[in-house]
Amino acid sequence: MTRRREPTAAVAAVLLCVPAFADATPSSQEGTVLRGASFRSIALGRPLQYSLYLPPGYDARDETRRYPTIYLLHGYGGTDVSWIDSGFLKETADRLIAEGALPPSIIVMPFAQTGWYVDSAGSDGAGRWQTAIVDDLITYVDARYHTVSEGGSRAIAGLSMGGYGALRFALMQPDEFVAAASLSGAIFADVKSAADFPEFQLALFGRSFGKTFDPEVFNADSPWRSLAENAGNPSEAPALYMNVGDRDIPILAAGNAKFVEALKAAGISVTFSVSPGGHDWKLWAEQTPKMLAFLGARLKRGATVAQDGSVSDATRVAAGLSTPHTLAAGLGETAPPPPPAQPPAAPKPIVARP
Secondary structure: OOOEOOOOOOOOOOEEEOOOOOOOOOOOOOOEEEEEEEEEEOOOOEEEEEEEEEOOOOOOOOOOEEEOEEEEEOOOOOOOOHHHHOOOHHHHHHHHHHHOOOOOOEEEEEOOOOOOOOEOOOOOOOOEHHHHHHHHHHHHHHHHOOEOOEHHHEEEEEEOHHHHHHHHHHHHOOOOOOEEEEEOOOOOOOOOOHHHOOHHHHHHHOOOOOOOOOHHHHHHOOHHHHHHHHOOOHHHOOEEEEEEEOOOOHHHHHHHHHHHHHHHHOOOOEEEEEEOOOOOHHHHHHHHHHHHHHHHHHOOOOEEOOOOOOOOHHHHHHOOOOOOOEEEOOOOEOOOOOOOOOOOOOOOOOOOOO
């Protein structure tokens, strides 16, 4: 069961007008990829960069059609274009939509640097990435693009560090996401001290879990904590998809297996598989179609809100939709706006190249 998402008090303080949704020209066969957009995140106090995929037929001028949304989180060392360039996201999404395996969806890929998708403690931490994604980014996207702004039409997935983040967010806020997926998720079990990790892994954590690695902070931020806090309501948990490679990093493979056991013991449904491959894009690119099809099967389809283009705010609220052209104070665009939409007779979609 999902409820309509309400912005935090800080996010909802004041609504500002934003430009019309002039981000893409419509194409009936291919989706459009927008790279390197950004907006000012309140949580980070600076711009948050993201890229996104707009489905075939997305028309910036047509406010009557709304789409479900999928958030894809990159791994450590990745960026907002990793899924596009290494995971063949555009080609895969276009094909799945054409086959009917994925509803036409807006796919959002934020750049979270190496922040592990947590709110780092202290001013010397890596940043408030959890709040930046779950509050600022989702609020911004729902206002800026034609989304269905409720949890039943929103899913999240990630790989490696991003799988860690996706599982955390989905289990921590199940009303925000109807489904979640993790590929080779950075899930660690039984962490008692820094000695449980090799030196190279501690270096990868940076200051996300304390100025020096603090196991108490790490465990408090882990998907295990999110699972423990929501284990009493398995019926409200999102549908989960998890995959690791049979040659994956051993500590992660073991952590994923234990986490799946804990999910099942809590009565939470999870689809888990082990595939031939290692901790690399060869495996993740092969898994992306299966992952997206899993998420797509659980997303509520988009909706046409009105036929004549006149959609009242009352109608949007009743339908669980965001009010158009509104953004919270501080969530302003920092990148120059994309060029205005052109007539559909001459579409020029931005095509991602592998």
